[in-house]
Amino acid sequence: MQQFILSSDVMRSIMKVVHQVAKYDVNVLLTGESGTGKELLARIIHLQSPRAQKPFVPVNCGILSGLMFEDKLFGHEKGSFTGAIRREKGCFETADKGTLFLDEVSEVPVENQVDFLRVLEDFRFLRLGGNELIEVDVRIISATNKDLKDQVKKGLFRQDLFYRLQVVPIHIPPLRDRKVVIHKMVGHFLDQLATTYKKPKPTVTPEVIDVFCHYDWPGNVRELRNLLERVFILNSGDAIGLEQLPSDFLWHFEELPAMDxxxxxxxxxxxxxxxxxxxxxxxxxxxxxxxxxxxxxxxxxxxxxxxxxxxxxxxxx
Ligand SMILES: Nc1ncnc2c1ncn2[C@@H]1O[C@H](COP(=O)(O)OP(=O)(O)O)[C@@H](O)[C@H]1O
Ligand SMILES: [Mg+2]
Missing domain, CATH: 1.10.10 (Arc Repressor Mutant, subunit A)
Structure with missing residues (x-):
């Protein structure tokens, strides 16, 4: 099982909420910048829930619209449109008895939001081209890196859908606001990398941790993980010091020359x-x-x- 690194008070209190909500089929809305760990947390909620043995199905709501969106979520019957050569299940059916993770839920096209809300209310729908009402039992966890309330105000997201999704809101703060975890995360990711690549785990000098703590990490935990992977792969030594960090990363700390x-x-x-x-x-x-x-x-x-x-x-x- 994937480990979720806490090491900060905010994250520990988030975990308390997670333990509570995992037991019940309550809708959870995870918010936070990209790379803060929303999907990982959704998986953890699923694994701590009574549905753990059933599928966890992630779906990115931002890539499709109109009929394509409905097809992806609700599936279709054979012959329902050109190219529909056989019956195909949608995400709702695949996730039956398990958890459906609606990623980037702010991007559900406005035109699809009404139907979507209806399904989220009674979990019954028709496949495209079908007339048999399908009923599923899924638990909904959604995530967004946008301010959904703001999207509602702008008329881009239906208010009723918003309230439906965020029965329990959980906000994951950006990495720059919980820098105390960096040290532990570095150790955790290097352990993981050592196992994955079957290479000894290097030590990390205090200067590197210090530099990491002075950086803003716009890509959050994902950026930290990717940087470590790059350094881990490219170096054969048993220690990671400042010299081992890539120059395009170190540039963030150099004073800019005057550029009048x-x-x-x-x-x-x-x-x-x-x-x-x-x-x-x-x-x-x-x-x-x-x-x-x-x-x-x-x-x-x-x-x-x-x-x-x-x-x-x-x-x-
Ligand atoms: N607290 C954490 N502990 C361990 N790994 C984490 C943590 N938060 C994020 N990660 C890792 O960082 C990467 C990005 O996380 P992800 O859940 O995809 O972020 P998001 O969905 O918010 O963009 C993944 O590899 C994930 O496993
Ligand atoms: Mg994500």
Whole structure:
């Protein structure tokens, strides 16, 4: 079974709620940024529930709309549309007696929301092209990285559907708000990687943990896991120090050089003007033409940037 790393007060209180809700078929809405562990938590709720031996069926609500959406969720009968060569079950039927995980539920197309709500209320539906009412017994857990209440306000998500889904809301905070867990997670993921790749588990220097704690992790736990996997695969040593971290990661900590745009422009224009003047042997008319500016503009820029050239177009300093 997958382990869910807690090590912070917020996560421990989340787990208490999880233990409670797992026992009952109550609808749970998991919210949190991408990569915070919503799907993993949904699986844990399922595994702690009386439905643990039955299927856990995840479905991404964001990729389909209209009939395709209905087909994916409710299935179809043979011949119900071109290409429907045999009867096909939808996710609701596949998840019968188990748990249906509605991922990115904010993306259920507005046109499908009414029918969807009805099914979530009585768990009865027709397959596309069918006339036999199918009845299923599924537990619903949904997840979103959007603010659903806000979507409701904007008219993009039905309010009744929202209340149906979020009987118990659980919010998972971003990794940057629970940095105390980073140390333990690093150990956990390296254990996992060592097992997966049959390679000894490396140690990690305190400097690396320190750097990790100073980073914001926009991709949350998924980003941390992926970074560790990359470092783990690419290094054969038995310790991970700062030198082992990829440079594109370390860039986040480097001071940016001054990037005054006016200065950048002055330097680039000066270089171009000198180059052209030099090639045109100091002929300002022709240089202006090549630079696609008027001779007047060229004179102005020479003045303004303090560029002085001799008759042959060489820089006089
Ligand atoms: N608390 C945690 N402990 C261990 N692994 C975690 C934890 N949170 C997330 N992960 C791992 O991080 C990755 C992303 O998690 P996932 O559940 O897919 O996030 P989300 O659904 O919110 O985008 C997965 O590999 C998951 O196993
Ligand atoms: Mg996800």
């Amino acid at each position: 745009l006016a200065e950048v422009k002055r330097k680039a224009e000066t270089r171009a003007i000198l180059n052209v003047l030099n090639r045109m042997q100091g002929d300002k008319e022709r240089a202006a033409k090549t630079l696609n500016i008027s001779p007047r503009t060229l004179r102005y820029k020479l003045n303004r940037y303090g560029i002085k050239v001799d008759l042959k177009g060489n820089l006089l300093s």
